[in-house]
Amino acid sequence: MLAAMPPTPPVAESRPGASDRDRGGASAAGREAASGPDRDRGDACPGALRLHRADDGALARVRLPGGLLTAAQALALADAAERLGDGRLELTSRGNVQLRGLAEDAGAELGALLRAAGLLPSETHERVRNVIASPLSGLDGLGSADVRAWARELDALLCASPPAAGLAGLFLFVLDDGRGDVASLDADVTLIATPGGGALLRLGRAATARRVAPGTAPAAALAAAEEFLTAVRAAGVKAWFVREAAQLLDPGAEPLPVFAGGAPELGPFGGGVVAGTRFGSVTAAQWRALAGACAGELRITPWRSVVLPGATAVGELAAAGLRLTPGSPWELATACTGAPGCAKSLADVRADAARALETAGVPGLPVHWSGCERRCGHPAGEWVDVLATGSDMYRVTNHRISARTTHDLTMEQMAQAVAEARRTN
Template structure:
């Protein structure tokens, strides 16, 4: 995984970043144990069929043949050779996936993946995402943002608003949109027609405040004294990922640990109706795709049935891809998740309301950096070198007591933690 995770323990001191972040991009590759890693930003998670196929071809020709989706709806290619950077960039430019060499790492934009596909939700946030991307790339000042700075555009259903982005725009229901700065408890009303401009203004004000104060920071939440207090309450934020299967207006599928082979990627394209939307929950929404495509997607290895232990289960790269990791966490996690259904399936009826199908989100980490962990309340499964430490993580008031387990005990410990009611 990349060398600069965005993980802060509850109650931790606000960091003062003394250096630029080392977040990888499409032009600046990260050297991992399994080769180079490139991260391709996809604002709003949007891909045309042509672009998706180009990524599959690049993964096969230049990398290990696989593609990874990230917690920001981006795509990573792994196992890249040290001298492939120029060819990768040419391939991305040719299909419109590298519109700006200078701004490519700051194009971190998530958007409600189900926008426009059903009765829920309001504004066309996918159009906002395209507009925001174009304006970012045209703004010289935006290169000062960290490669970790995140914009979230929520259509009013409260899904991506729960990701605690640096700047979140939530479409109004019968009223103006609301702008949330960092993790503020309140928001600011936005004049209709100025939604994208307000998002850019907030990001620029953050950079201006940093320059005037002499601070260095990657996120708005790291300098709370610079944030103007909100004036209106935030709407309800459910934070629910799209259910897998047939949905009004399309299909939704999940990828195990967000990874798919090039062949699986092509199966996605074959089932699509011309567009893919990658989600921050490591899945894909296919607008307009027919339900009769689901059997083929299931046969290709995608999750198409809701309610399994694999719902909202994630893991870092682990061994052998990351030298910092203390375990092959994905293999260990897969064994635990396969065993979960046999442990206590009846317990699912008693999960806490915010947990959803399968219980709380769970994330396996190979080291203390916890790369890629979810926001909110989640089960932290940390490799210790002797097994794993399982903790219900989140705000201090709801954090659980850590439990150290051996590998053979992990499945039961994780299943119990995911179904906790306290």
């Protein structure tokens, strides 16, 4: 459980397009007009009903607040992937699930399947239900609260709030049970549970927080999001994220705790099993193995692993090709979709990344392969950036450490450069 500390800068965080001036909040007395980017184009973030057209077919993103779903809902998603998509499911960095390879006219049938499974409680709010929660909450005796209840309450409040429908499709809520595992993620609104049922509420990247009374945490999170919408509307600013309008909001004066960060270790633990994936991509058969191994509930983590409460069938999960051993080169290794699924990608980055991890892979810092300059899905904090510059060429950069860059590397050189960069202390 986290202890309150004197005000210190939060763990370095990153989101595509962020700059140093975006970090931190502003005092109530010193608020100024927001200077965040003007959002002239519409929010094109995909959802379960608004499909995104990709090179490999349409893509649907199903929001799972808190990463929570029942075994029956998981099986429904596997059926949808096989019936309507390419037979695979993708886990995202917000604990959601994507289906790919859909026909352009699959939206109506997919919507009906999701409604029947209880995965589409609101058609008007389905894209704004981005809620990450501590994945081991209530299972291992750590933390100050079981934030699953917060996730469910916040989801209901979001869906019942007409203003909340105006949030961007990437606006993010994070619910940390007090252990500090998800509090360091780059969220717009973060709740950190405190002893006695209360919480600290952090806005964007503010260095301080607001104190929240016991029993009011989910309502306070929604109120903060609505406050953001009201503030940017009054200022005439087209901001999607809190960090773009930090000067308009009062961050509070409570000291923030130190954020421990970190994904749950793979393999068995006292309350079940944590199973890892390769780049968050699983087959329908692997998905069914996960659903069959749990005790009725699955929890998708922002690190693209799956927590299976009550599970014991480690052998069956390993036989299905899921990762159950900590400390492998695949730990904290991510990649964008790449070619052929994305037209903007200059390389099949997932295939190249897999070869690099298997030939010269070492565990260490997070590493992310990107097929283009957008760097979709890259992690926050310290990470190794591997950017495709051509079909067989890459550029490797240490972000937030030495900023040392190696240019135009071949596949073999890239693998060695990544291994060296991940070892950096």
